[in-house]
Structures are given as structure tokens and as C-alpha cells.
Amino acid sequence: MTCASYLSLQGVGMQFGGTAVALDSISLNIAEREFITIVGPSGCGKSTLLYLIGGFLQPTTGGVTLRGKPIIGPSPDRGIVFQRYSLFPWLTVRRNISFGLEELGISRAERDRIVAEHVRLVHLEGCEDRYPRELSGGMQQRVALAQTLVCRPEILLMDEPFGALDAQTRRILQDEMRRLWLRDTKTVLFVTHDVEEAVVLGTRIVVMSTRPGRIKEVIERDFDIADGDEFEANPRFAALKLRIWHSIKEEVEAVRA
């Protein structure tokens, strides 16, 4: 067991505009190569949490450290995939993916090679010269993923990346996400509102409560998700799903009361 945590949040709180407390005393230690999924009811601040780790926001209390050093701003080491509309509309798929590379002063040939590799990785061969406007939601998210991965981030932040997609596309992309992760294991923080997605993808699942956003519980998925669709039949899978869903339901009802 490592003593110093890889990615650590200590007493992180986030307050907007003086009164709205989005997050309250979040403490979490994340080790390398974990796939953490974060679920919770709407408005629980899960995206805010992600942006804090990404360095887009600064916490009002507490701090986030990576390898012991505080996070002060965005960086390609912590790549982020947003839910939608994050591609640069004036660039083709190819240019979108190579965007991060262009800042690094790599040669044209090398860039092309890396881009081609990632286009293959996300199964978008043939679409390199299309504009985002011409792509379906699922394809756009694949581009977004490739765009993030070319920068070789050590941490991958994903903000409900499949949330805007239809169920079938979502399922397909989930499978691909798992495949990618198994192949090239990074640390992933994956925010979702879909409980099943959280269980399928995450090795550790963080359940959040709402108003203010706090960590309600952190559950380890202590069984493996088999390839293919057999995991659906696994009773432990169903049990875990139910447990988490109940946990969230409590929160939703508590707020309504």
C-alpha cells in the first residue's frame, strides 16, 4: 500500500457567489490506475468536483493535490472529456484531435502518425475530414476522447460523456471505454448519473449526496465485469446496482421532503 496518495482531495469545499455551497468537505484518496465512477442525484456537484480536479476551478476550502503537489490550473496531464459541444466547430476531426499536439512543436509527420493511430483507436476511420457539425453525438464523443488521449494524460476526467447519447450508443461506447482502459490503464474519474454505467465501468464507486454535495459512501466493486454481456446475469452486479440506487433514492427523497 502506498502511504502518500497519488491524487488526494482534503476537505475540499466549493462555494459559489457567497451563498450557494456546491461541495462540502470532500475528502478522497485515489490511487494510480483506479477507475473511479462518481454517481449522485442532479445538482450534487459531481461535475464541480471534476472541474476542481481538472484545475478549472479553485476550491474555496481545502485542496487537491497530485503527487503531493497542489493543482493550480488545467493541464494536459489531466485530460477532460465533456458531455457535449466541446469540439472546435471550425476544425475537422483530424485537426480537432491534433489540437493538443500542435502546441508541443512536434513535426508534422509525427503528428499525423499519432492522429491516425487515435482515429483507429476510436473507430473513426474515414471521418477525418468531416466537421463536428456533420457527426452524430456518439461520433463527436469519440473524437473528444481521441482529442484528450493524444495528450497522453495520466489522469482522465470524464464528465457524463455518454449522457447525451441514446441508450444503444451509450452501451457501445461503454464497452469501448472498458476495452481502452484495460489496454492502457490510466487513472480515470468518471462522472455519471447512470447507476448501471457507474457499476459497469468503475472499480470504485463514489456515491454523493446533494445540497450540499458530500460524499455519502465509497463502494469497492469486488467482482470483475466479464467481457460481453454476461455481467448482466451476475447476481452480485444486480445487488450492487440496487444498493447504489437505493442510496441515491434516499438522497433524492430527502431533498424533496
Add this chain to the structure above:
Amino acid sequence: MKFMPLLLLAVLWQTASMTGLLPATVLPPFSSVVAALVSLVTSGEIFPHTAASFLRAGAGLLLAVIFGTALGLAMARVRAIQRSIEPILLSIYPVPKPALIPLFMVWLGIGDVSKIAVIALSCLVPVVISTFNGARAVDDILLWSARARGTAEHRLLWRVVLPAALPQIATGVRTAIAIALIVMVSSEFISAEHGLGYLIFSYGGVGADDAMLAVVLYLTAIGFLIDRAYVAGLRRLLAWHAFAH
């Protein structure tokens, strides 16, 4: 063809003239206007004036676009600049720009400089406003995304804000082009020695109505073609944008 009605109008005009419904003292026949135009073009007489007019307008427009874009971006980036410039722009806005022509002539003489200056000032306002609005409307996600891919803050303007704001800037420039033409002609009416406005004014002054109308027609056609060419050019440059359809 879509422009059949124009042809019809010309036919109507010609018929009215030929049947005497439209006396030549009121309006010359369409045919003589066309003849005058042909002679102006074949003699080459119209070209130096075309060049004079459009060089002025072009220079003014170019200045307005360069400074206007820069100013609009600065206003979008630095609140203080926005707060100080915006009221000034808003007070220039209701001034009919051609009314500034004699003032500029008092300040800068009657030559090209004053004309270019008025045109530049007139075109500045729509460019600044559209650039400002375009820059402000840039989705934060794009800025965050660029930062997360390693773009340094000072590069954001060039890599994200400008391309994202381009459609809106382009729309502002289209308005500016129309304004440039209006101010160009007005300034040439007031005082000029070359230019299409000058030609119209002097032909009108000596009663050479067919030549005058020929130049008016010529100007109309050029204005139309410029606008069409601009829109077509925009469609290609901004093919990625929704309005390319």
C-alpha cells in the same frame, strides 16, 4: 432564371419610353442608358473612377476591420476597456455618418484622406460591436477544452476566440461594406474629382441623364456582385458553420 423580373422591368421601361408614355425629358430610354454604359466601358473612361472610389472604400473598410476587430477583442477581454469605449461608441452610433464628411474635410482636407477616414470611422462601429459580441459569446467549454489540451492562456485568443467569433465578425463586416458604399458615394457627391459618385454628380449636373443612369446602373451591379461574392466567399471559408447551408 431568377432575375427575370429585372429583365421584365427593363422591357417595361423601354416600352414606356418608345411609346412616348415616358418622355425622354423625364427619363431617357433604357436603350440609351445601356448605350452610354457600353461606351463608358469600352472607352475605358469608367475604370479610373471605379478604381478611385473602391480604393478609398477599400482602404477605409480595411482600416475599420483591422482596428475594429482589435478593439472589439480588447473590449471583450478587458472589462475596463469595454466600460470606457462602449459609451463612446454608443454616442457615435446615432450620428449619421455621412454628416461627418464636411467635418472631416475641415479637419483633414478635401482629398482622399478625409474620405478614407470617414469611411473607416463609419465602418468601425458595426465591426467593433459584432466582434465584441462574437468574442463574448464564445462558449467557455471551448476555452477550457483548449486549456486542458495544453494551450497557454495568451494563445487562447488566436486559437479559440478569433475562429469562434469569426461568423459574427463576418456578419458585421457585411454591414460595414454596405455602409462603406453609402459613405463613399456621399463623400464623392460633396467634394471629389474622381470616383463613381463624382461621375454621377457631374453627369447629373450637366443633364447627361443617360450617362448618369449608366453609372448608377453600373454601381448597382457592382454593389450587388460584391455582396454576392462576399457571401459566397464566406460560405466557403466558414463551411464548418451552420449558415454555410
Add this chain to the structure above:
Amino acid sequence: MLPACAGCWLGMPSRTETNRNILQQVLPLGTLLLVWELVARAGVVNPYVFPPVSAIVMQWASLFGNGSIFAPLGATVWRALAGLGAAVIIGAPLGMLMGRARWAQWFFEPLFSFFFPLPKIALIPLYVHLFGLFSFSKVMLIFTDCIFPIVIFTYHGARGVSPIYPWSAQARGTSHLRMFWRVVFPLSLDSLYDGIQVAVVVAVLVAVVSEMIAGGGGLGYAMMLAFRYGDVRSAFAFLVTISLVGFFLYKVVQLLRERLLFWHVTET
């Protein structure tokens, strides 16, 4: 949701939208005028060419005082309104017709499209020839210039009227004319008013410019005359008046919108 970071490009701390107090709006302009005043008085520039703000204001006041401003002011305003009115009377029905009748659209749209980019100012010599040097030619030019936005806005407004309305009226046996009057017309008024707001500014501009070039009284002519006599202060005063007239008329039209269109039906 991403917190708003209005216009800061990640370089400045997020701030909520500025509260527009009057001081903030007036200060930059006030400073500019102050600088102008000081520069003009410092003798750095020729006072003829660059009179101090105070002198302009005083001249402006005296023009009102001795009443010499009222005739040109009245002339310009009445011409602008007459031309605008004519444009509305002819342009609005035309636009609506174009919006609903295929043949009208086919015939008129290319005409308006083609002549739109022409600076109608170029027609001043023609109009002077046809209509004389005084108000009529100017009103005609204003009419010509204003009819474009009126027709275009009304046309698009009438075109945008969902076909459901006329169809349901037709099903109830309403005649074409009645249908037009009771259905299409009210729904197009909104767009027409947008066109009027644009056209009123154009009207003042064209009135002034045509006066500058063709004479015949009015603020534009008065301003040109002042320049010719070297009375730059009066010229400035006229310029300011011109701008205020345009601004004022625009605001009036804008404010009247609520009153005049209070009964208008909002589409689905």
C-alpha cells in the same frame, strides 16, 4: 453546469455582470469631452477648426434661443416622417402580398434583392431632376430608401406566418380578403414594426444627407451652410441636433411599440 466566466478568457477572476449605473456610462464620454475642451482651449489646435465643447454648447443654446433652428429641424423631421409614412403605407401591404402570393414574391423579390446593395444616395441627382430641389425629392428618396427594410421585414414576417392559421380560417369559410385582414395582417405587424425601427433611422439619415447635397432647407443644409461660412460651432451644433433627432425618433418608435402592439397575438 459550467459556472459562467463571461468574457474573461480564464485570465481574470470570474465576476458577475457589471451593474450599469449612470455614472459608469457617462464617465468615459464626459472624460472625452473634458479632454476635448481642454485641448481646444489650450490653443494647441486652431479654434476655428476645433472649437471647445463649451462654445459649441453655447452656440447650440443660442440657436434655440433665436429660433433659427426650428425651421430646419421641422423640415428635416417632417420629411423623414413623410417618407417613412409613405414607405409604410406602400411597403407594408407590398411585403405582405409578397409573403402570401407566389407571383408577387417571384416578381418583387429579385428586384429588391438586386437594388438593395445600391446606396440609394446615388439617386439624388436623378431625383432632383425628376422631383425638384425641395422637399418632394427628398421625401421620395427617403421613401425609396425606407421601403427596403419595410418590405423585407414585412415579407419575412408574412412568410413566417404558420399556414395553420389561414387554413383553419379557410375551413370555416372565410373569404381570402377577410382571412388576410383577420389573420395574416395582425401576425405580420410584429415584423413590420421591426422594419419601422430600422427604417426610422434610415429616414433621418437620408433626409440629412440629401439636404447636405441638394440643399433646400433642413438640418443637413443648415450644417453645410455653416461649414461653408466657417461657422464651425454652429455646424457642430447642427450635427449634434441631427444625432439627437435620430436618437429621439428611434426611442419614440421603440417606446410606442408596447402601446401600439399591445393587442397583437403571439404565435404559438
